[in-house]
Amino acid sequence: MPEELLRRSQPDGDPAAVGSFEFARSVLPNGLRVVTERIPYVRSVSLGFWFGAGSRCETPKENGISHFIEHMMFKGTASRSARAIAEIFDAVGGQLNAFTARENTAYYARVLDRHFALAVDVVGDMLLHSLFQPEDIEKEKGVIQEEIRMYEDTPDELVHDLFAEGIIGQHPLGQPVLGKAENVSAFSRQDVLAYLEKWYVPANLVVAAAGNITHRQVVDAVSAQLGQIPARPVPALLLWEPRPARNILRDKDTEQVHLCLGGPGLPRNDPRRYAMMIMDTVLGGGMSSRLFQELREERALVYSTYSFHTGFQEAGMFGVYAGTSPENLLQVLDVVRTELRRLQQEGITQVELERAKEQVKGGFMLSLESTSSRMTRIAKMEMYEERIKSPDAVMAEIDAVQRSDVQDLAAQLADPDKMTLAAIGPGVRKKLADQYPA
Numbered sequence: 063m064p065e066e067l068l069r070r071s072q073p074d075g076d077p078a079a080v081g082s083f084e085f086a087r088s089v090l091p092n093g094l095r096v097v098t099e100r101i102p103y104v105r106s107v108s109l110g111f112w113f114g115a116g117s118r119c120e121t122p123k124e125n126g127i128s129h130f131i132e133h134m135m136f137k138g139t140a141s142r143s144a145r146a147i148a149e150i151f152d153a154v155g156g157q158l159n160a161f162t163a164r165e166n167t168a169y170y171a172r173v174l175d176r177h178f179a180l181a182v183d184v185v186g187d188m189l190l191h192s193l194f195q196p197e198d199i200e201k202e203k204g205v206i207q208e209e210i211r212m213y214e215d216t217p218d219e220l221v222h223d224l225f226a227e228g229i230i231g232q233h234p235l236g237q238p239v240l241g242k243a244e245n246v247s248a249f250s251r252q253d254v255l256a257y258l259e260k261w262y263v264p265a266n267l268v269v270a271a272a273g274n275i276t277h278r279q280v281v282d283a284v285s286a287q288l289g290q291i292p293a294r295p296v297p298a299l300l301l302w303e304p305r306p307a308r309n310i311l312r313d314k315d316t317e318q319v320h321l322c323l324g325g326p327g328l329p330r331n332d333p334r335r336y337a338m339m340i341m342d343t344v345l346g347g348g349m350s351s352r353l354f355q356e357l358r359e360e361r362a363l364v365y366s367t368y369s370f371h372t373g374f375q376e377a378g379m380f381g382v383y384a385g386t387s388p389e390n391l392l393q394v395l396d397v398v399r400t401e402l403r404r405l406q407q408e409g410i411t412q413v414e415l416e417r418a419k420e421q422v423k424g425g426f427m428l429s430l431e432s433t434s435s436r437m438t439r440i441a442k443m444e445m446y447e448e449r450i451k452s453p454d455a456v457m458a459e460i461d462a463v464q465r466s467d468v469q470d471l472a473a474q475l476a477d478p479d480k481m482t483l484a485a486i487g488p489g490v491r492k493k494l495a496d497q498y499p500a
Contacts, residue, residue, distance in 0.1 A: 086277035092293040093265030097444045098280050099272040107178045107273030108437035110170040115261035117164050118235040126241015127257050129162040137198040139191040175274040186287035207243050217320045217486045225322035225484035228310045229379050233302045263294040270441035273433045301376050307482040309498040311490045319391045319487030324381020330373035331448050336459050337467040338371050343418040344410045345369040352401050363390045380475050388488050399478040406476040409469035
């Protein structure tokens, strides 16, 4: 089957194969989507239930409820206690977990192929029949408030939330995934059920599986468990319209200052995303990157530094992270700005281009040795309406990136004079207020 037909459903659910890449997609009558990649030479299956429900779906008063619901799904159903759920997966040597992000919540399992039906049954039971007992809700509030406190004590992670808030502003996309402690303390069972009714609908769910399983097995199992859920519309998302960003400087008694300097990036499906991968890799994507070599190896100013790009549906964020001693803060910022300006004005060399291509391709292909990564890959492509591509097609797009593509992107995005700063650490307001006014 031609590659452009890979995303089209087959009436009989047979997979479309391109070389060793075997992918199939079906849509149940209620709108639930099932995507699979068959890997017949392994003995495991990775299974994920992905909802398009994250912190960007929440009102300010709801902020944190997506993550709260993720926790509550593990607290027991009408037929299984929380302990029973854990024991079931331990008894078969499997793994069960979940995570919440800005744009989605995922419940995922990895089991031997012969236990696939059991995994679908248990996760489906959690999604359909979790009890959300008031006493469990009150107990879990304490757990999540401790998680928020732990996060507040992890400045190298917290600074990324401050950076998102500075770039995105008051739009829901800029809200922290964990939410605020005062929100969590106010959540009721009615709040939880209302959010589930709104966002946990079949058309907002992708079930993805990768491993030694056929597409028909997955469709049949998912249909039996979730196929009878009534179809309901998915609420429209409020799109982010970029506005002037603001610097966020927070004084905190820490050993290091943690900073993110950056600005708007590319939407998730922007055709220039492979050029962005190359630019990101050259700037701060590993031990050979410009930032690592200059800040750590040459000047010994940092232990950790890297660049990053996060793409969302309609926009993205591009930036640099560094952690350094307070006395080195201004010097580190000066070096980061210098490297960004050099990237903006000069682009990258041919040697850097070729090395970065191999680094990106190597990381991508090595990730495909994990069924979990392959499950995540097809789930995200389906969720984000990206045409499914074979690994060879992805490699070809990476190879097609030219120096001029990176130069054009750097000229647009890497101007340090137009960037926003988020910093957390001792005395940052006083040290940076003149250079980066809030």
